[in-house]
Amino acid sequence: MVAGPVSxxxxxxxxxxxxxxxxxxxxxxxxxxxxFGVTRAINKAEEELKQGTTLYCLGDIVHNGKECDRLKRLxxxxxDHDAFAQLHHAKVLLxxxxxxxxxxxxxxxxxxxxxxxxxxxxxxxxxxxxxxxQEGGTTxxxxxxxxxxxxxxxxxxxxxxxxxxxxxxxxxxxxxxxxNKDICLYSQTTKPxxxxxxxxxxxxxxxxxxxxxRYYDTICRQVANRMPHIRDFAARHDVVLFVCGKKSxxxxxxxxxxxxxxPRSYMVDxxxxxxxxxxKDCWSVGICGAxxxxxxxxxxCAAAINGMEA
Numbered sequence: 001m002v003a004g005p006v007s008x009x010x011x012x013x014x015x016x017x018x019x020x021x022x023x024x025x026x027x028x029x030x031x032x033x034x035x036f037g038v039t040r041a042i043n044k045a046e047e048e049l050k051q052g053t054t055l056y057c058l059g060d061i062v063h064n065g066k067e068c069d070r071l072k073r074l075x076x077x078x079x080d081h082d083a084f085a086q087l088h089h090a091k092v093l094l095x096x097x098x099x100x101x102x103x104x105x106x107x108x109x110x111x112x113x114x115x116x117x118x119x120x121x122x123x124x125x126x127x128x129x130x131x132x133x134q135e136g137g138t139t140x141x142x143x144x145x146x147x148x149x150x151x152x153x154x155x156x157x158x159x160x161x162x163x164x165x166x167x168x169x170x171x172x173x174x175x176x177x178x179x180n181k182d183i184c185l186y187s188q189t190t191k192p193x194x195x196x197x198x199x200x201x202x203x204x205x206x207x208x209x210x211x212x213x214r215y216y217d218t219i220c221r222q223v224a225n226r227m228p229h230i231r232d233f234a235a236r237h238d239v240v241l242f243v244c245g246k247k248s249x250x251x252x253x254x255x256x257x258x259x260x261x262x263p264r265s266y267m268v269d270x271x272x273x274x275x276x277x278x279x280k281d282c283w284s285v286g287i288c289g290a291x292x293x294x295x296x297x298x299x300x301c302a303a304a305i306n307g308m309e310a
Contacts (some may be wrong), residue, residue, distance in 0.1 A: 024279070026302045027237065029288035031229045033295045035222050037096035037119025038062050042071070044117045045093055049075045055115070056092045058084050058099065059152055063292045064245035066270055070294075087112060097152035098122040100159020101130075121189050122153055125218045130160040132184055138164045141181055146196055147188030148249050154188055171198040180208045185215035190250040190291070193217075193224045223250060223291055227257055230288060234258040237286035239278055240265040243298050244290045251290030258288070270297065271304035279305070 034042070041061055048055045049071075056077045060068050068078065076093075084092065084103070089111045094103070096119040107114050118126075132143060143165045147154040158165045168174055177183060183203055187196050200215050207213045234240045240258050244251035244267055251267075258265040266278055279285065285305065287298045 024283060024285060024305075026285045026287065026305060027233075028295075028298050028302055029230075029233050029286060031226060031233070032288040032290070032298065033293055034062075035119075035220070035291035037121065037220075038292060040119070041093070041096040041117035042067075044115055045071060045076055046074070048091065048093065048115060053091060056084075056087065056090055058092055058094055058103070059097070060247070061093070061095045062245075063248040063251070063290075064294065064297070065247075066245070066297055067292075067294045084112075085110075091115060093117055095152070096122065098126055098156035100156050102159060118156075119189070119220075121220045121222075122156070125186065125189060126156060126160050128216065128218070129157055129165070129186055133161040133164075142166050142177060142183050144168060144177065144183055144185045145188065146185065146191055146199055148191075151188065151249060153190070157186070157188070168199070171195050171202065174199050174202045177203070179203070179206045180211055182212045183207065183214070185213070187216075187218050189218060189220040190223050190253075191219055192227065192253055193219050226254060226291070230254050230257050231261050233286055233288055234262040234265060237262065237284045238264060238282040239284070240286045240288065241274065241278075241301055242267045242288055242290075243269075243293050243301055245269060245292055248290045248292045251292060254288075254290055268301065271300045274301060274304055276308055 045055065045057065045061060055075065056079050058079060058081065060078055061071060061076065062068065085106055087110060091113045092107065093115040094117055096117055098118040104114070129143065138161065143161050145154060145157050145165050145167050147157065147167055148169055149167050154167060158167065166177065185199065185203065196217065196219060203213050240262050242255045242258050242265055244255060246269060255265065255267050268274055287301050289298055
């Protein structure tokens with residue numbers, strides 16, 4: 001689909017000039033798109049691929065299928081942990097989510113050259129949890145991680161405790177903890193700050209007088225600060241298109257915030273999923289996305305709207 005003619009009123013807005021939606025304004029949110037950790041991982045991958053060497057990535061480099069497809073065309077081969085265990089004397093990139101210690105041990109045993117793109121924020125969190133575990137283990141206390149079970153980052157965090165950390169996915173699950181034992185609480189870097197605070201308040205209200213409770217707000221502020229921004233962005237548009245890969249947990253959280261503010265919010269993985277019916281009686285469309293959404297994909301969505309025929 002070829003985009004229709006547009007004029008830019010500023011760095012963010014596109015003035016609609018197609019026949020189908022005359023006078024419609026389209027704004028691409030400049031606060032959306034890759035976070036620092038994802039940008040760093042993709043830059044590392046592109047630098048290696050430019051050298052013409054074979055490069056593997058352990059898991060999807062980012063939870064966005066379209067961006068993964070783009071990097072695949074450049075030569076990046078995505079593998080799972082089973083394939084990784086069979087690999088020898090190869091070059092493998094570890095994505096921003098991080099990996100447990102077992103992955104590094106496997107790499108050393110197989111002579112694998114690791115390109116470590118673990119986000120510095122995640123790496124610091126791993127080190128803190130590892131130190132906590134090494135200093136006292138989990139005898140008589142609970143190391144608790146607020147995060148999504150099975151998420152790549154959470155697997156890396158739990159791995160720092162030899163698999164003994166307790167994962168809770170929501171404030172509703174906090175009641176399963178033993179409040180007669182000491183509790184040390186951490187959080188996956190991309191979880192909602194409000195939910196973390198609810199968990200802290202619940203534990204403080206229920207912890208036994210004979211037990212101790214320590215908590216560490218390890219939520220990435222680059223992600224957390226997007227929450228109030230995305231609310232404001234969604235509120236000032238008639239329709240919101242949230243561009244996001246289906247695997248992105250961060251994307252789901254941000255999309256839900258859009259929906260809470262603006263019921264005419266729709267999640268799309270790509271431009272071909274945009275339904276023209278959504279845009280009826282609409283003067284303003286906001287296009288935004290997750291920390292795993294590339295800017296070029298949001299721009300494609302804007303171009304698709306501009307290219308719609310009457």
